[in-house]
Amino acid sequence: MRYWLMKSEPDDVSIDDLQALPAQTVPWYGVRNYQARNFMRDQMQVGDGVLFYHSGCAEPGVAGIARVASTAYPDETQFDPAHRYHDPKATRENPRWMHVDVAFVRKTRLLGLPELRRHPELENMRVLARGNRLSITPVEPAEWRFIVGQLLGASDLLD
DNA sequence: GCCAACGTTGGC
DNA sequence: GCCAACGTTGGC
Numbered sequence: 001m002r003y004w005l006m007k008s009e010p011d012d013v014s015i016d017d018l019q020a021l022p023a024q025t026v027p028w029y030g031v032r033n034y035q036a037r038n039f040m041r042d043q044m045q046v047g048d049g050v051l052f053y054h055s056g057c058a059e060p061g062v063a064g065i066a067r068v069a070s071t072a073y074p075d076e077t078q079f080d081p082a083h084r085y086h087d088p089k090a091t092r093e094n095p096r097w098m099h100v101d102v103a104f105v106r107k108t109r110l111l112g113l114p115e116l117r118r119h120p121e122l123e124n125m126r127v128l129a130r131g132n133r134l135s136i137t138p139v140e141p142a143e144w145r146f147i148v149g150q151l152l153g154a155s156d157l158l159d
Numbered sequence: 160g161c162c163a164a165c166g167t168t169g170g171c
Numbered sequence: 172g173c174c175a176a177c178g179t180t181g182g183c
Contacts, residue, residue, distance in 0.1 A: 007169090032167095033178075056169055113170080131176040133168045 002048045003139035004039070004068070005127050006102065007055040015052050015064035015107050024104035025069050029077045030085045031099055036136040041072040041098040049144055050102055053127070054110075055135075061112035062147060069103035108151040121146045 006028065008014070018026055031037055048068040054060055074095035077085035090096040116122055126137035139147075 009169095035178095060170070133177060135168085 002043060002045065003051070003141060003144040004044070004048060005051040005053050005062070005125075005137050005139050006066070007053045007127075007135040009056040010054045010063075011057070014054065015066075015104070018052070018064075018066065018102070018104045019107060021104075025101050027075070028099040028102050029075050031075070031097060031135060032085065032087070033135065036134055037098055039136050039138070040100045043138075044068045044072065044100050046070060049139075049148075050105075051139060051144075051147060052102075059110055059112055061110050061116065062108070062151070063110055064107040065105040065148065065151070067103045067105050068100050070101035072098040072100050075099045106152070111147065111151060119146070119150075 010017075012030075013026055018024060028040065031040065046068055050066040050068060051062045052064040052066045054063045074092075075085070075097040077083045078087040078090040078095065078097045079092060080086055081088075085097075087096055116125070117128060122128065122143055125139070125143055126132060126134070
């Protein structure tokens with residue numbers, strides 16, 4: 001069991017959008033960075049914890065909790081010439097981009113970026129590292145427990 | 160294999 | 172809209 005922070009632009013898919021989807025599950029399409037792809041392809045397991053992070057918006061920060069709901073499989077958008085995430089070098093025989101499904105668990109209050117930076121317990125979080133642009137970063141178990149404790153209360157730590 | 164140019168991310 | 176940081180591309 002691992003923990004992850006996954007960024008999404010709320011104009012694209014917000015935590016509310018995820019909650020409103022029929023199966024409350026979304027294929028994590030559009031990742032076009034090899035490190036982020038490799039995390040999904042090589043390390044993610046069904047059930048892993050996900051901090052759902054809003055980026056590229058007025059109030060960036062953790063907006064909810066989700067869960068990895070599948071192992072990795074090819075991202076359909078890479079094959080679609082009309083799609084903004086089309087990759088001309090990808091073929092069905094040789095897909096380049098893989099993703100997992102992510103399922104809604106809980107919407108929380110917004111734990112904003114300034115607040116994340118304020119907690120000494122979180123000073124080593126990958127997502128807070130200078131110059132970090134990765135849209136998917138690992139979260140340490142202690143960081144996960146701290147954040148979930150902040151968001152849900154210590155009595156409700158999920159796992 | 161180097162590295163300059165370019166594109167993208169994402170906070171502000 | 173700006174810009175720092177970083178990843179990718181492609182010429183050599």
